[in-house]
Amino acid sequence: MYLDHIVHSVMKKPQEVAKVWTDKGIHAVVGGQHTNWGTYNALLYTKTSYVEWLAVEHEEVAKKANHPLIDLMIHDLDTSGAGFSTICIRTTEIDGLNLQLQEQGIKTSGVLHAERKTVSGFVRKWKMLFVTEEISDSLPSPFFIEWEESDEEKYRLLEEDGTIEKSNLELSITVCEFHVRNPREVMDKWKNYFQLVEQDEQTLLLENTRLVFKPSNNTKERLASIEIAGAKKQEEIIYEQATYRFL
Structure with missing residues (x-):
């Protein structure tokens, strides 16, 4: 399974977010609206x-x-403000994954259908799946997504509408670092639920990203930082209470 995307809950409008990152020399764009959810977004694509x-x-x-x-997102914004929220894992067998989790006795949301209207007017559609759990300050389980288009088709369309430039394809999100009270407990849970491979005592592997779990005494357990390889400039950017390390 692949890391599909990272959700960073922010207080700023998408136009403001995209401008901040573009001014830093990193190509980000306004995404679009989720009319049924009352939300909108900005996006930074990597390879x-x-x-x-x-x-x-x-x-x-x-x-x-x-x-x-x-x-x-609302819980996090209300309790601690902006910051990384959760991660999404990409699958091509979301219905099978839903069945697999339910057979393990894990309650799920069932497969949910979603869509977003882009700035250009195109309606992008996908399916989502969540582990049913209480919204709290504990680390949320990742959720899952299956896109209507293939990866190749989606990226072709994104290049055509300007969402992706050549510079985006030089970037890769290589590490997601989570701060939690009991790393071993969280790793065992994610391994058992999602059949992830353990690389070492603090790392689980996706096909394109390492998930690193480090101990923390903070009340809130969340993704704390990410590493993005392939940048032209090595720097650490703290934006809306989240840490981005460009390598």
Whole structure:
């Protein structure tokens, strides 16, 4: 399985977010609107995954959306403000994964259908799957996505509409570092739930990314930082309470 994207909950509008990153020499764009969720986003694509900066556009709609990702975002924004929220793993067998989890006795959301209207007017569609768990300060399980288009088709369309430039394809999200109270407990849970491979005592592997778990005494357990390889300039950027390390 592949890291599909990272969700970073932000307070700023997508236009503001994209401009900040573009001014830093990193090609980011306004994504579009999730009209049923009351949210909108900005995006930074890399070779095989991307960062989604997710913000509330219509608060009343968002609070009534009854959607696991939006509920998590609202919880985080209300309790600690902006910051990394969770990660999404890409699969091509989401219905089979749902069945597999349920056979393990793991309660799920069932396969959810979603769509987003892009700035160009194109409607992008996908399926999502969540582990059903209480929204809290504990580390949320990753959620899963299956896109309507193949990876090749999706990236071709994204290049055509300017979402992806050549510089984006030189970047790779290589590490996601989580700060949790009990790394061993979280790693065992994720290994058992999702059949992930353990590289060492603090690392689980996806096909395109390492998931690193480090101990922390913080009350809130979340993704703390990411590493992005292939950048023209090596630097650490702290943006909206999240750490980006460009290598």
